Amino acid sequence: MVKNKKYLILAMLFFFISIALNFPFPHEYPRGQEKSVALGFPINTMNGVSYIGISGLVLFIISLFFLGKSLKIYHKRMILIAIVLVVFLPLEMINAYQKTFATGIYAVEYERGESFYRFEMKDDTTLYAVCHLPFENHSNQTVQFNVEFYEKYLFEDDYPILSLMNEGEPYEVTLLGKERQMVRIETEIDLSKLGRDSLSAEGWGINLMIVDGEKVRKL
Structure with missing residues (x-):
């Protein structure tokens, strides 16, 4: 079945490097992006295209090329399996590790897609804010952490909304072993101190960080 062992090894090497570059743990963004930031390398083009994502895709295509060249038979079948693996393997690895x-x-x-927030004025200067955040603790031990909020994408004319929640921090969350909980966080913010007028907003998919001492996960 194997025609060229060196090509097979190269295929496996490029395959796992492509996964490592785009591995979404412990943060929501790829592992390669975290390392690039730490080393001072640019991670996006001026048009917002990810260098890390492009590099990972190129390496994956190269791995498929060497995989095809390394086999005598079942070329298409093995390439299809590799494509399925690159999609599902990282998520399964994370799931297995957490459990x-x-x-x-x-x-x-953190199930970000199920999170939502609502901001509304309580009076002329006081903003009432509430967020619902779904968490699940996969370990058997009780876990405590603080929640902080951040803006993932902010255009020139946009005003930061979610980060206003940090005015009322710290927000401490406690999850018992194997507990799944929809955490409700609410606070009141004095907009007059921030030089803001009235504000109202609601939406889904909250960007946040969970912090335990020096340990931080950006989700």
Whole structure:
């Protein structure tokens, strides 16, 4: 079945490097992006295209080329399996790790798509804000952490909304072992101190960080 072992090894090498560059743990963004920021490399083009994403895709295509060249038969079948693996393997690896070896905040899963927020004025200067955040602790141990909010994408004329929640921090969350909880966080913010007029907003998909001492996960 194997025609060229060197090509097969190269295929596996490029395959796993492509996964490592785009591995979404412990943060929501790829692992390669975190390393690029730390080393001072640019991660996006001026048009917002990710260098990390492009690099990972190129390496994956190269791995498919070497995979095809390394086999005598079943070329198309194995390439199809590789494509399926690159899509699902990282998520399954994260899921398996969180349910077995992970501890502390690394065992916490945040379902961002199910989170939502609502901001409305209580009076002329006071903003009432409430967020609903779904968390699940996959470990057997109780986990405690603080929640902080951030803006993922902010255009020139936009005003930061979610980060206003940080005016009322700290927000401490406690999850018992194997507990799944929809955490409700609410606060009142004096907009007059921030030089803001009235404000109202609601939406889904909240960007946040969970913090435990020096440990931080950006989700």
